[in-house]
Amino acid sequence: MNLYERFARQARSNPNVSAVVDPDGEDITYAALDERAKSVAAFLDSRTEPGDRVAAYMLDNPTVVAVALGAWRAGCVFTPANYRFGAEEVAYVLDDVAPEIVVHDAVFASTAEDALEAATVEPTVLQGHAGAFRSEAFGAPEDAPDPTTRLDDDTAIVMHTSGTTGDPKGVVQTHRNVGAQVDAGISTYDVTPDDTAVVSVPLFHVGGFHGATLMGLFTGGSVVIHPAWGAAEWARLVAESEATISGLVPAMMVDALGDESAREHDTSSLRMCFYGGSPAAEATLQEFESAFGVDELLNYYGQTEAAGLTVAGTPETPRTEGALGRPVPTVETRVVDPETGEDCDEGEDGELWLRGDSVMPRYWEAPNRTDRAFDGEWFRSGDVVRREDGTLYFVDRLDDIVLSGGEKVAPSRVESVLSEMDTIDAVAVLGTPDERLGEAVTAAIVGGDELTADAVESFCDDHPGLAGYEKPRRIEFVDSFPRTGSQKIDKTELAERFG
Known part of the structure; x- marks a missing residue:
């Protein structure tokens, strides 16, 4: 079923309820948001065919949502481009999906122009504005066609990964993939029409x-769209909207x-x-919960390739290192030895494999990449986990495991220990080339002016939770960490910086 129908049902039932809350301006009701979606669909009607791609290169704002809903109503595929991408990466995305229509903010006019010059495709370009929806730039809502029938296996979204380890990967998400994932989130987190969510994770991200x-x-609830990340602004939006839900990555916390x-x-x-995207230190969770008066902090684990949520924390999930929670009802999971393909025993580390309603069918126009990502029906997540008493625990990314002197070191484990130091504000652990060990365990640290490498080494020497081979051999102090578009620490850039 077309995802637009899920929204349209709420628009018919709750036309005067605020769909988008704006503490600094005017709320947008469900009826008004639907009018904007119809306006977009009217514009697309004579310019596209079902299955054509509609790309949005925009800051986070309600127009992005209207473009997505309008694209689905017209039977098109929505492709949000990472607004942190430069012209070269945007050009790659455009060439990858070959959209018929590109909508971009005025603020990105220069970058969009450079990207379109570099790309081989020639889409229709529509310049929008982040601050206000201009219906005259699209079409008359009354001219919108009836919603186009789209079946569960039809593509709804092509969403690109961040591209920090190569070209961005275009992930195909069907109407069933997205619908199943959203249903799982609503059920898991008990989302109701009474909830208001502050959305601070970018809209180009699951x-x-x-x-x-x-x-x-x-x-039938309400959302507050945070235009660009800022901690004080996030807290203000929560306070002024009296929000009941928000989602952050640990770096934002x-x-x-x-x-x-x-x-x-x-x-x-x-x-x-809910929080996810990277491991969070228990000390950070406890302090955040107390400082901001949050009733519950629940883990959200997922990937673009599974349309988002696949493993969720609940109030019963142990608050211990790496605890993710249990698989949501839309997926089946296995923990597999990546070298043998055999299932791991309870408590053993292995790669998480997934299959289910929310798991993508393929990467966009990349059959070889798709073949490498799947073993039969099972998607290989690339994440190392272990299962204990039904709970999955994150160990690390398979590609991030540091091979030092023949031993495997999970950076998340070392990061958790170092986070216990009061003088360390943030830490990222990675492997850097070492002539003798192959890779040296390297800690990049943001800390106070008085913090020294000797103090960190002494702390590690005295800590019973680190084996000798897990202790950092190299310590680098930085003022701040480079971030990906989804606000995760960009370890690829750190690795390049430290050589």
């Missing part, structure tokens, strides 16, 4: 678009804890905040 925005709009102005806002309306 955590922001699927994991918060669509969960809210498909239940660290930002909020380090921003005194963020702590000044009353965010105690939050009944739940």
Whole structure:
């Protein structure tokens, strides 16, 4: 079924309810948002065929949502481009999906022009504005066609991965993939029409678009779209909208804890905040929960290739290192020895394999890449986990495991230990070339001016939780970490920096 129908049902039932809340301006009701979607669909009607791609290169704002809904109504495929991409990467995305239509913000006019010059495709380009929806730039809502029938296996979204380890990968997400994932999130986190969610993870990311925005709009709730990340602004939006839900990556939580102005806002309306994208230190979770008055912090684990949520924390999930939670009902999981393909025993580390309603069918126009990602029906996630008493625990990315002197070191384990040091604000552990060991365990640290490498080494020597081969052989101090578009620490750039 066409995803647009899920939203349209709410628009018919709750036309005067605020779909998008704007503490600084005017709320957008479900009826008004549907009018915008119809306006987009009217524009697309004579310019596209079902299955054509519609790309959006825009900052996070309600127009992105209207473009997605309008594209689905017209039977098209929505492709959000990472607004942190430069012209070369945007050109790659455009050439990859060959969209009929590109909608971009005025602020990206120069980059979009450079990207279109570099790309081989020649789409129709529509310049929009982040601050306001201009219906005259699209079409008359009354001219919108009836919603186009799309079946479950038809493509709804092509969403590209961040590209930090090569060219961005275009992930095909069907109407069933997205619908199943959103249903799993609504059920897992008990999302109701009474909830208001502050969306701070970008809309080009599954955590922001699927994991918060669509969960809210498909239940008749409200969303607040955070235009660009800032810890104090996030806290203000939560306070002024009396939001009940938000989602953050751990780096954002660290930002909020380090921003005194963020702590000044009353965010105690939050009944739940889900977090994911990278491991979070227990000390960070405890401090964030206390500082911002969050009733529950629940883990959100997923990948673009599974349309987002696949493993979820619940109040019963142990608050121990690496605990992710249990698989959601839309997927089946295996923990597999990546070298033998055999299932691992309880408590053994292995690669997480997935299959189910939310797992992508393929990468866009990349059959060889798709073949490498699957073993039969099973998608190989690339994440190392272990299963204990039904709970999955994250160990690390398979590609991130450091091979040092013949031993395998999980960076997340070392990061968790180093995070216990009061003088360390943030840490990222990675492998760097070493003539004798192959790779040296390297800790990149953001900390106070008085922090020294000797102090870090002494802490590690005294800590019972680190084996000798896990202790950092190299310590680098940095003022801040480079971030990916989804606000994760960009370890690829750090590795290049440290050589």
